[in-house]
Amino acid sequence: MDVRILKSSFAVVERRAEHAVKYFYSHLFWHNPGLRELFPSSAEDMERQRDRLFAALTHVVTHLESGTLVPYLRDLGRDHRKFLVGPEHYAAVGTSLIAALAQTSGDAWTPAVEKAWYEAYQVIADTMTAGAADSDEPPWWDAEVVRHLQYGEDIGVLTLAPRTPLAYRPGQYVSVSSARVPTTWRTYSLANAPRPDGTVDLHVSRIDGGRLSTALVRDVLPGEVLRLGAPGGRLTLRREDRPLTLIAAGTGWAPVRALLEELLQHPPDHDVRLFVVARDAAHLYDRPLIDRHAAACRWLGVTYITPAPGQHRNQATDRLATALGNRALWREQDVYLSGPALFVEETSHVLRELGARPDRLFHDAVPVTGSQRPRPLGFGEWFLHRPAPHWHNPSARDPRG
Numbered sequence: 001m002d003v004r005i006l007k008s009s010f011a012v013v014e015r016r017a018e019h020a021v022k023y024f025y026s027h028l029f030w031h032n033p034g035l036r037e038l039f040p041s042s043a044e045d046m047e048r049q050r051d052r053l054f055a056a057l058t059h060v061v062t063h064l065e066s067g068t069l070v071p072y073l074r075d076l077g078r079d080h081r082k083f084l085v086g087p088e089h090y091a092a093v094g095t096s097l098i099a100a101l102a103q104t105s106g107d108a109w110t111p112a113v114e115k116a117w118y119e120a121y122q123v124i125a126d127t128m129t130a131g132a133a134d135s136d137e138p139p140w141w142d143a144e145v146v147r148h149l150q151y152g153e154d155i156g157v158l159t160l161a162p163r164t165p166l167a168y169r170p171g172q173y174v175s176v177s178s179a180r181v182p183t184t185w186r187t188y189s190l191a192n193a194p195r196p197d198g199t200v201d202l203h204v205s206r207i208d209g210g211r212l213s214t215a216l217v218r219d220v221l222p223g224e225v226l227r228l229g230a231p232g233g234r235l236t237l238r239r240e241d242r243p244l245t246l247i248a249a250g251t252g253w254a255p256v257r258a259l260l261e262e263l264l265q266h267p268p269d270h271d272v273r274l275f276v277v278a279r280d281a282a283h284l285y286d287r288p289l290i291d292r293h294a295a296a297c298r299w300l301g302v303t304y305i306t307p308a309p310g311q312h313r314n315q316a317t318d319r320l321a322t323a324l325g326n327r328a329l330w331r332e333q334d335v336y337l338s339g340p341a342l343f344v345e346e347t348s349h350v351l352r353e354l355g356a357r358p359d360r361l362f363h364d365a366v367p368v369t370g371s372q373r374p375r376p377l378g379f380g381e382w383f384l385h386r387p388a389p390h391w392h393n394p395s396a397r398d399p400r401g
């Protein structure tokens with residue numbers, strides 16, 4: 001691949017990212033109307049889809065010389081099987097991608113640039129199709145809802161029984177889809193360590209206007225089948241011989257609960273401090289269980305944090321910062337963090353200021369949801385808040401399948 005040409009020509013396209021991805025999808029659906037049904041129907045989900053495409057493309061271009069690119073593409077190909085993508089679709093996508101790049105580049109699109117992109121796309125498509133063909137994992141897992149609990153208006157805990165065994169490590173997440181909201185996939189953490197009966201729990205916080213989260217919290221019934229993608233994510237215990245702090249906010253408690261279950265099965269030699277942050281006491285929905293564990297385990301200390309009366313829910317994050325500041329020896333700790341994207345961002349910053357080592361601070365790259373931050377629209381915003389592709393990065397898997 002001609003890395004120099006690919007990078008310099010992509011820099012031109014990047015400035016008009018929004019235009020390029022819109023053109024790409026218009027071109028793709030105009031020339032291949034049959035492909036439309038593989039993609040989300042709602043405008044909002046199509047926007048997410050466009051962000052993802054550009055994030056993946058950016059990831060490829062920025063990792064052209066990295067040894068991680070081939071595994072990334074192979075895993076991407078393997079994971080795209082759940083979207084019913086077959087080898088025949090790669091040619092159509094390639095044609096529309098080249099058309100979009102050419103149209104967006106204007107005068108910068110020269111025969112040399114075109115040749116470089118044709119060759120690069122061929123390598124990308126071949127690597128993805130080979131990754132899909134070589135995988136011995138199923139394209140997805142059908143899982144029956146065997147229990148549905150609802151806490152208040154907006155939190156649902158679903159227990160699922162996958163029909164084929166789903167191997168994962170505590171702390172990992174899967175993407176989830178329901179026939180109630182076709183072609184929409186969202187990631188949810190698995191909230192338990194693997195169980196003998198193979199069931200898994202999902203904790204879902206309903207987002208206003210979130211069609212899948214609303215269906216999962218309020219509508220889905222036992223007996224229904226959900227579809228799960230392959231487990232991914234690096235929020236898995238390193239089991240170093242160091243004191244440990246676990247910090248969870250909202251349903252970010254789900255993966256931390258799975259990590260705690262792993263620790264309960266193999267108790268650590270050092271202390272574990274757990275901070276559970278919630279928007280109010282009613283949202284500390286697993287508190288009775290946590291209290292039982294804290295009473296039974298000498299190594300476990302728990303601090304619950306909610307906002308002061310009358311304060312906004314995010315004030316709990318300020319209170320957490322104060323509580324973290326009252327503790328010492330952050331340099332010695334491994335810290336695992338989970339919760340809303342901006343919570344993770346803010347709390348990581350506080351921890352680093354307190355002396356925690358960045359390489360011992362573990363969290364997923366969580367996509368910003370709902371009203372937390374508007375999606376970037378223009379070049380300037382793309383540049384400042386370039387969407388992180390990591391959440392969709394199947395190479396971030398641990399263990400690698």
Ligand SMILES: NC(=O)C1=CN([C@@H]2O[C@H](COP(=O)(O)OP(=O)(O)OC[C@H]3O[C@@H](n4cnc5c(N)ncnc54)[C@H](O)[C@@H]3O)[C@@H](O)[C@H]2O)C=CC1
Pocket residue numbers: 188189205206235249250251252253254255277278279280283313314315316317318337338339340341342343344346363364366367369372
């Ligand atoms: N691996 C991970 O990191 C996981 C992340 N999540 C994410 O956790 C979130 C859970 O949502 P809910 O339960 O509705 O949480 P929530 O909206 O009830 O928030 C819980 C607490 O997080 C803090 N927080 C929320 N937004 C904040 C902001 N913008 N700035 C500073 N602090 C903020 C506040 O202290 C709040 O009380 C979802 O966004 C989900 O994507 C969920 C599971 C796993």
